[in-house]
Amino acid sequence: MEADVFVAWFEAAARMVHDERDRLTRLDAAIGDADHGTNLDRGLTEVRAALDGSPPETPGQVLATAGATLIRRVGGASGPLYGSVFRQMAKSLESPVTLAGFAAAFEDGVVALERLGKAVPGDKTMVDALTPASRALALAVRDGVGVREAFRQAARAAEEGAKATIPMQARKGRASYLGERSVGHEDPGAASAALFMAALASVVA
Amino acid sequence: MVGIVLVAHSAGLAAEAAALARGIAGPGTPVAAAGGTDDGGLGTSVDLIEAALRDVDQGDGVLLIPDLGSSVLTARLLEEDGRVVVADVPFVEGAIAAAVAAGAGAALADVLEAAEEARAYRKL
Numbered sequence: 001m002e003a004d005v006f007v008a009w010f011e012a013a014a015r016m017v018h019d020e021r022d023r024l025t026r027l028d029a030a031i032g033d034a035d036h037g038t039n040l041d042r043g044l045t046e047v048r049a050a051l052d053g054s055p056p057e058t059p060g061q062v063l064a065t066a067g068a069t070l071i072r073r074v075g076g077a078s079g080p081l082y083g084s085v086f087r088q089m090a091k092s093l094e095s096p097v098t099l100a101g102f103a104a105a106f107e108d109g110v111v112a113l114e115r116l117g118k119a120v121p122g123d124k125t126m127v128d129a130l131t132p133a134s135r136a137l138a139l140a141v142r143d144g145v146g147v148r149e150a151f152r153q154a155a156r157a158a159e160e161g162a163k164a165t166i167p168m169q170a171r172k173g174r175a176s177y178l179g180e181r182s183v184g185h186e187d188p189g190a191a192s193a194a195l196f197m198a199a200l201a202s203v204v205a
Numbered sequence: 206m207v208g209i210v211l212v213a214h215s216a217g218l219a220a221e222a223a224a225l226a227r228g229i230a231g232p233g234t235p236v237a238a239a240g241g242t243d244d245g246g247l248g249t250s251v252d253l254i255e256a257a258l259r260d261v262d263q264g265d266g267v268l269l270i271p272d273l274g275s276s277v278l279t280a281r282l283l284e285e286d287g288r289v290v291v292a293d294v295p296f297v298e299g300a301i302a303a304a305v306a307a308g309a310g311a312a313l314a315d316v317l318e319a320a321e322e323a324r325a326y327r328k329l
Contacts, residue, residue: 039248071282075248077275080282116278174274 001097001147005203006062007051012199014044020195027188031175035076036188043074043082059097063090077173078189081117081126082196088112099147103137110134117172124168124175124182126189132157133197151201158197162190207307207316208235208261211300212254212271212280216241222300230304235261249275254283266313268303268320272296290317298323 017024017040024037047069056062067086070079092105110130119125136157140150163186170182173189209226213219219240226236237257242248258267269280269291280291290313292299299320306319 033247035248071279072251075242075246075250075275077278079249080275080278084282116281 001059001102003056003059003062006059007055008203009200010044010047010051010062010066012202013196014041014048016195016199016202017041017044017192020191024188024192027186027191030185031170031178031182032188033076033174036078036192039074039076040078040082040192043070043079046073058095060090060093060095063087063093077117078126078192081113081189084112084116085109085130099137099150100141103134103141103150106137107134119172122168123172124165124170124187124190125172126187126193128165128168128187129158129161129190129193129197132161133193148201148204151197151204155194155197155201158194162186162194165190206233206235206263206310207265207303207313208237208258208263208267209300209303209307209316210237210239210254210257210261210267210269211296212249212257212269212276213238213240213296214247214249214272214274214276216245218272222297225297226300226304229301230308234304234308235263236300236304236307237261249279251279251283254279258283258289266290266316268292268307268313268316270294270296270299270303270320287313292317292320294320294323295326298326 021037021041025034028034028036047066050065050069056065063086067083071083089105089109092108094101114127119127121128121131133154136154137150140153165187167183169180170176175182211219211223219238223236223238227234237260239254239257243250243252261267267289271277271280283289284291302323303316303320306316
C-alpha cells in the first residue's frame with residue numbers, strides 16, 4: 001500500500017462523513033451536544049485541503065498530517081480521539097506497508113485511543129466500533145485473507161460494533177451524563193468510526 | 206511563577222473564570238483563558254490553548270485546568286512531563302485554589318496539589 005491509498009482513504013472518509021453529516025448530528029442530538037457531524041465534516045474538509053496542498057510522499061506522512069489536522073480543526077472530542085489513532089498509526093507503520101503491518105499499526109492506534117479517552121469496549125464509544133475492526137484485521141492476517149476482503153471484514157465488524165452500541169448505557173463522554181437515557185441510541189462516535197472503516201474498504205476495490 | 210491555563214468549551218466561561226481567579230489571587234498572577242473554538246463557537250481549540258500557554262509560561266511550569274470532554278482530551282495531548290500538567294479538578298474551585306498557590310510562588314507540584322484539594326471543598 002502506497003501513500004495514494006491513504007490519501008484516497010481520507011478523501012473517501014471526508015465524502016462519507018459529509019454525506020452522513022446530518023445523521024451523525026441527529027445521533028449526537030439524541031445523547032450528546034449535536035455537533036459531531038458538523039465538527040467531523042469540518043475537520044475532514046481541512047484534512048482534504050491539507051493533503052491537496054502538499055501531497056505527502058509516504059503513508060506515515062499522510063496519517064500524521066490527517067491526525068494533526070483533526071486534532072487542530074475538529075473542535076470537539078472526536079478531534080483529539082481520531083487524531084491520536086492516526087498519529088499513533090503514523091508512528092507504528094513500517095514501510096513498505098503490508099496488510100500485517102497495517103493491522104498492527106491499527107491496533108496500536110486503538111490502544112492510543114483507549115489510553116487517551118480511558119474508554120474500554122462496552123462504554124458506548126468509538127472504541128466499540130474500532131476494537132472489532134482491529135480484531136477483524138488481525139484475523140484476516142492470520143487467515144491469509146487478501147487486503148480487499150480484510151478491509152471489507154473490518155468495515156462489517158465496525159458497522160456491527162456501532163449498531164451494538166444501541167442498547168448500551170454510556171459510561172464515557174457527554175452521553176454518560178444521561179445515564180439510562182443514553183440507552184436505545186447508536187453512539188455517534190461509533191457510527192463515524194464505522195464510516196472511516198467503510199471508507200477504507202471502498203478505496204481498495 | 207507557575208502559569209495557569211483555563212480550558213473551557215466557552216470563551217466567556219474561560220475568560221470570566223480566569224478574571225475571577227486573578228481577582229482573588231492578585232492581578233499579577235499568570236492565569237490565561239483558552240475557551241471555545243477558533244471561530245468563537247463552543248468547543249476546544251489547540252491554537253488558543255497553545256497561545257495561552259505561551260502567555261503564562263514563565264519557565265516554572267504550567268497547569269492546565271480543563272472543564273470537560275474535548276477540553277480534557279486536548280489538554281492531555283499538550284502535557285509535557287514535569288512542565289505542562291493537566292489537573293483533574295473542579296473548574297472554578299480548582300482554578301481559584303491553583304491561582305492562589307501560584308500567586309504565592311508555589312512550585313508546579315504544589316500548585317497541582319492545591320488545585321486537587323479543591324475537589325473536597327464543601328459549600329455547606
